[in-house]
Every structure is written in C-alpha cells, then in structure tokens.
Amino acid sequence: MFLALVTVLALAWANSPLSESYFALWHQEVGFDVGPVGMHMTLHHWINDGLMVIFFFVVGLEVRQEFAHGSLRDRSRAQLALIAGVAGVALPALVYAFVVSLSGGSGLGGWGAVVGTDTAFMLGALAIVGPRLSGQLRVFLLTLTVVDDFLAVSIIGIVYSDEIKLVPLLIALACLIGLWALGRSRQWITGPYVIIVIVLWFATVSSGVHASLAGMIAGLLIPAYPTQRQEVVAARQLFRDFWQSPSAASARGVNRGLARGISVNERMHEVLRWPTALLVVPIFALANAGVDLRGGLLADSLGSSVTWGVIAGLVLGKLLGIGFATLLAVRMGLGRPPEGVGMGSVFGGAALSGIGFTVSLLVIGLAFGSTTDLGRQATVGVLVSMVLAVALGWLIFKIAAKRWGEETADLPMVLDPTVDPEVDHIRGPQDAKLTLVEYIDFECEYCAHATGSWDDLRAQFGDDLRYVVRHLPHHPHGPLAAKASEAAANQGEFWRWLDFVFTHQDALEREHLLAYAEELGLNVDRFIQDMDSEAVAQRVNRDLVSAEASGAHATPTFFVEGRRLLGDYDARTLTAALEARRRGTRTQEAPR
Structure with missing residues (x-):
C-alpha cells in the first residue's frame, strides 16, 4: 500500500503546477571525489544504478536461499x-x-x-x-x-x-571470484563480503554493464545454509559464560557465536529486506513513476x-x-x-x-x-x-x-482428526481447557528441544493444559523409532520412553532401541513383537495421514487449540499463543 501511495504521489507531482520541480530534482548532478577516485551521476542514475542494486542484491540472496534450503531444492x-x-x-x-x-x-x-x-x-x-x-x-x-x-x-x-570497458570489467570479475572464494572458505564474518560488493558496484558501473546484473550475481554468491545446530549449542554455552560473568568481552563472544549459527546470506537478508521494501523501492517508484x-x-x-x-x-x-x-x-x-x-x-x-x-x-x-x-x-x-x-x-x-x-x-490449518483420548498420547488432564498438539520425529533435534518446553508450559498453565504428541517421522531412523515408541506405549511407558530417547538421538539403530527397552525395564520380547507388528505400523501411519490432512509437513509442527501455529515455536511463543486462545483471541501468525 505504501508503494502504491508513492506511485500516486509521483503521478500527482508530475502533473501538478510543480511538475518542473519534479523533473528538475532527478536531473540534479550528485557526486564525490576522493583523491583520484570519483563518481558523478544525476540523482536519477544514482537511484536506478545505485539504490536498485541493493534491490537486486536482495533478490540474489533470496534465490540462493531457495536453492540452499527452500522450494528450489525440491526437483x-x-x-x-x-x-x-x-x-x-x-x-x-x-x-x-x-x-x-x-x-x-x-x-x-x-x-x-x-x-x-x-x-x-x-x-x-x-x-x-x-x-x-x-x-x-x-x-x-x-x-x-x-x-x-x-x-x-x-x-x-x-x-x-552501455559500451563495455575492459579494465573495470576485469576488476568486477575479480570481485565475483573473491566472493566465491569467501563462500567456499565458509567465511562467516559479514565485513569482507560487504567490502567486495561495494568495490564490485564501482567497477560494474564504470565498466558499462548495468549494475543490476552484478547485484544479482553477488547475492547468488553469498553462502546460504540451514541453521547449524552445533553452532547454536555452542552459542548457548557462550551465553552461559556471559550470564555467569557479564563483560564486554563475553558479550562480544555471544554475538560472534550467534552469528556463526546463521549463514551470512540470511543475516544480510534480515538487515536489508525492510530498508529495501520501505525505502529503496519506494524511492525508485517516486523517481520513475511520475x-x-x-x-x-x-x-x-x-x-x-x-x-x-x-x-x-x-x-x-x-x-x-x-x-x-x-x-x-x-x-x-x-x-x-x-x-x-x-x-x-x-x-x-x-x-x-x-x-x-x-x-x-x-x-x-x-x-x-x-x-x-x-x-x-x-x-x-x-x-x-x-x-x-x-x-x-x-x-x-x-x-x-x-x-x-x-x-x-x-495447506490445511485445522487439526484433523481432533484429539481422541482413546488413541492419542496425552500428557496432562484429558479434560484440560487448552490443548497443544506436536508432530514429532525422534531424530529431529529441534523436536527434542521444543518438546522440552513442556516443563515451562506446565509451570505456566498447570492442569489447564494437555499436551498431545503425534508422529511425523521423516528422518532416516524416524520410522523405526516411532514404532519403538508405540511398542513402549503398549506397556504404558510412552512418555518415559519419549523423554529418554530424546536424550539419545545420535543412536537410534534397532540394537540401540532394544537396549533402551531393557534399560527402562520393559518386557523386551513383547517389545520386539509389538515393534514389528502390523498394528503398530498402522498406528504410526494413522498419525502420518493425520499430518498430511492437517498441513503438517515438517517437525516440529504445533497446533494450538486445533489450529496450526506458524512461525517460531519456543516456549515464550507457545505460551503467548495458548494465552491468546485462553482469552479467545488469535495471535499474529508469521509465515514459517
């Protein structure tokens, strides 16, 4: 709506008695000289060849993300x-x-x-x-x-x-090679990328090639990858150090640790996307739509x-x-x-x-x-x-x-089927006022941490909350681990099994699961028979069918009072969503 408003403003200005000032503004020459280096262009060119490069750079970042861990990974x-x-x-x-x-x-x-x-x-x-x-x-x-x-x-x-100039073009190509080399070396500090992109822009504008192409290619060369769990765990330790001994040095260590866990691409995108949407593109519209x-x-x-x-x-x-x-x-x-x-x-x-x-x-x-x-x-x-x-x-x-x-x-947003106390695994009172459903995979690291939020939620809501788990195995060892949990459930030990196995996610082969059953004091012969039974396979498949019907495609996926939660799933977010449902309102849901 803001972009549309700026477009209308440009048209109104260009057709008003002040129209001469509109066109004169964009033809003002703006530039700088730093020793032998300088650049002079009209304001219109600075916007189209300068600011818009940021726009196309952000587009390149988004394309790289889609190829790395987005829709374009699906062939x-x-x-x-x-x-x-x-x-x-x-x-x-x-x-x-x-x-x-x-x-x-x-x-x-x-x-x-x-x-x-x-x-x-x-x-x-x-x-x-x-x-x-x-x-x-x-x-x-x-x-x-x-x-x-x-x-x-x-x-x-x-x-x-325009007409191509060879020397600036070679400098631009060297900058692109530099970006590629930084990405290959998994350099996580943003500064070197920013410096090379600035030099690349100067070289591209001077070469005669439109800078939009350089912006797009530069964005494509900024590395993107899924969040590194081990770096997140390391950052947690750094934060613990800061908690125990707060200082400028430990705070800097926390910031560096957090940055390591997120790709340079995503950090740049997070910084640039809103200024691009709310400043760069509207200024372009103001300068070009009139x-x-x-x-x-x-x-x-x-x-x-x-x-x-x-x-x-x-x-x-x-x-x-x-x-x-x-x-x-x-x-x-x-x-x-x-x-x-x-x-x-x-x-x-x-x-x-x-x-x-x-x-x-x-x-x-x-x-x-x-x-x-x-x-x-x-x-x-x-x-x-x-x-x-x-x-x-x-x-x-x-x-x-x-x-x-x-x-x-x-995708569907409503839980299907609804919670059935005769079939579903329920933690907390069956007649609780609030219901939280989570689709899990025993090999999913994020499930282990998200499921651990139960203690915080239980402390907040007490007997007003019931927590339900359904299976959505999609990791290599997930299907067998899900069947094993149902075999444990047949002996009344589902929740003890879940809490135990989530602390042993790195060992989920068949022999490991049998050892866990023995360690938990289960009847191992019955456990093996149930784990390999058709009834248990159908029970896990029932949850898989439910996940597809409910629009759950990844783990963990939460449903608050029967409605799929979009966005973050930390304890604070879950608490806010449950509180909103208890008050009869809906939280603002952000796209995952």
Whole structure:
C-alpha cells in the first residue's frame, strides 16, 4: 500500500503546477571525489544504478536461499518453476514484439519492459484480491519469480548495458571470484563480503554493464545454509559464560557465536529486506513513476503500439505464458503444483504476475529514456497494466472459488482428526481447557528441544493444559523409532520412553532401541513383537495421514487449540499463543 501511495504521489507531482520541480530534482548532478577516485551521476542514475542494486542484491540472496534450503531444492517444484518462469518471460516478449511490429516496429527495443514481475506489488495484490488463505500459492509465485527475476536481470545486464570497458570489467570479475572464494572458505564474518560488493558496484558501473546484473550475481554468491545446530549449542554455552560473568568481552563472544549459527546470506537478508521494501523501492517508484499525462499524452498513448504492446505483453503474455505452461507441465508429469493450490489459483497468480512495475520502468528508462515520447507511452502502458492485472486476477480468483471450490490456496490449518483420548498420547488432564498438539520425529533435534518446553508450559498453565504428541517421522531412523515408541506405549511407558530417547538421538539403530527397552525395564520380547507388528505400523501411519490432512509437513509442527501455529515455536511463543486462545483471541501468525 505504501508503494502504491508513492506511485500516486509521483503521478500527482508530475502533473501538478510543480511538475518542473519534479523533473528538475532527478536531473540534479550528485557526486564525490576522493583523491583520484570519483563518481558523478544525476540523482536519477544514482537511484536506478545505485539504490536498485541493493534491490537486486536482495533478490540474489533470496534465490540462493531457495536453492540452499527452500522450494528450489525440491526437483519437481524447481522444474515446474523453471518451465513456468521461462514461458512467463518469453511469451510476453513475443506478444510485445508482435503488437509493435504491426505498426512498423518502432519501439521494438523495449521488449525487455514486459519480461519482469514486480514481486512486492504482486504479493500485495495477492493479499488483497487472492484467496482467504494463500500461503502455498504465495510460495509457488515466489519460486516462480526467482526464475523470472534472474532472467529479467540477466536481460537488463546483457541487452541494455552501455559500451563495455575492459579494465573495470576485469576488476568486477575479480570481485565475483573473491566472493566465491569467501563462500567456499565458509567465511562467516559479514565485513569482507560487504567490502567486495561495494568495490564490485564501482567497477560494474564504470565498466558499462548495468549494475543490476552484478547485484544479482553477488547475492547468488553469498553462502546460504540451514541453521547449524552445533553452532547454536555452542552459542548457548557462550551465553552461559556471559550470564555467569557479564563483560564486554563475553558479550562480544555471544554475538560472534550467534552469528556463526546463521549463514551470512540470511543475516544480510534480515538487515536489508525492510530498508529495501520501505525505502529503496519506494524511492525508485517516486523517481520513475511520475509521467506528465498532460498535453495529449493519454490520447497519444491510446494510439501507440508501444503502449498496447506493453499492456498485451504484461497482462495477456504473463497470464497465458505462466498459466498454460504450468498446466501443460503438470499434465505431462514434468512437475507438480504445491499441495492445496488448484489450477484456477495458478491462473489467478499468473494474472497478477502482469504487474511489472519495477523492472518494467527500469528497462523503459534504459531502452527509451523515461522522458522521451516512447518512454512516457510505455510508462502509461505499465501503469494501465497494473490496474488490469489486478482486476483480471480478482476475477479469476472469484471464478475459481465459485466454479471449482478453490476458496483457499494453502495447506490445511485445522487439526484433523481432533484429539481422541482413546488413541492419542496425552500428557496432562484429558479434560484440560487448552490443548497443544506436536508432530514429532525422534531424530529431529529441534523436536527434542521444543518438546522440552513442556516443563515451562506446565509451570505456566498447570492442569489447564494437555499436551498431545503425534508422529511425523521423516528422518532416516524416524520410522523405526516411532514404532519403538508405540511398542513402549503398549506397556504404558510412552512418555518415559519419549523423554529418554530424546536424550539419545545420535543412536537410534534397532540394537540401540532394544537396549533402551531393557534399560527402562520393559518386557523386551513383547517389545520386539509389538515393534514389528502390523498394528503398530498402522498406528504410526494413522498419525502420518493425520499430518498430511492437517498441513503438517515438517517437525516440529504445533497446533494450538486445533489450529496450526506458524512461525517460531519456543516456549515464550507457545505460551503467548495458548494465552491468546485462553482469552479467545488469535495471535499474529508469521509465515514459517
């Protein structure tokens, strides 16, 4: 909404009696000289070639995260995103070229204006006009825009760059090699990366290659990996040292220890994502969206093939390219859409992908110049496309909900089936006012620590809380450990078994489990018979079916009063969620 407000402000300013001040502002020359080194550009260029590099750097960071431990690790999802993303870039460009060529081909060079999607605007529109729950569709569209952004930035860097200068280009390449080497050495300190990225930006701007490409590639080279549990455990010891002997040195040790546990990529992303969303992109919008519509520009635009080429490319090209490519790929078995997302929702999201704002305006400035007649006409096409894409997406979502019952595009949020005292494992009074359900895997380190929160929760809620455990084994030793726990449950020792085995997660082979049964005083012969029985296998499978029906795909996953908890699951967060349910309110849920 803030981005839309800034866009409206730019248009109002450019069409007001103060319009001259609007255009004069962005043409002010700004620069600096430090000895023999200096750089001077207009304010408009500083924004487009400087600030926007931060935007594309953040995009690169997100792409690297998706490949490291996100949606693009799933081959089926990655393949579907690749197919839809390429089609969503190629078809709009072809549609634009076809429409423009019908009137002689003047303006063909602006075909890159229709290849990109503005992720921020698209997700904002999805939140407003999309299904009531659209988390999985959001993941699909984000995965898709990873491919879209990479191709769009590559096109900008290759097609719309100026005359190339060799020496600065070689320096830029050396910087990229330096980033790669830092990543390979698992350097966890942020400073060296930042210094190299700054040098890379200077070199790229001087070389004539558009800096957006360097920003994207730099982000891709910043290492990303899942949180390192051993580093988290080490940080806990450092915090204990600080707790026992607080000092500046021990505090610095805690900060360094915490940083080691999280990848440089994620730490940079956390620092940059909000300034990028709330400062960089709005400033870009303010500097680029202001087009003077007076003097017959609207009438000229309605008769311009460039305007209609942009509209057709973004609105129709994106819809047909992404929508039908996804449909065809799914029919041919080349990929699968996220669970809970129907094809109607896919087409609705494809329509919203026709919002090309950021990349479109950037390319228009490079291809035509933002103040030329063709540039202004193309800008009008981008602004009209935004309105049409949102309206078309809203219409498709409404039709999908009414005709195909696609009222949501997300995983289920409600526990299914509800807690059954005759079947489920319950800790605490069966008639307690509050219910907390956790899906666990005995080999999941995070389950062991999250399940350990029970003592804190019990102290807070007493007999008002019952705690229920269900199985979701997905680690190598998880299925056998789950069956073993059910064999222990048949002897009335489920909870003692759970507490014991969670302290022995590094040894879950069959011989280890049998030794644990003996150590806990169980009837080992009966334990073996039950562990290998069909009844126990069906009991574990019952929880697996329940997890899928409830939208639990990872461990630990918690349900507070029958509703899936999204986000963190530490004792403080669980306490707040339970307290909110006890008061009859809902906590603010953040996406996992």
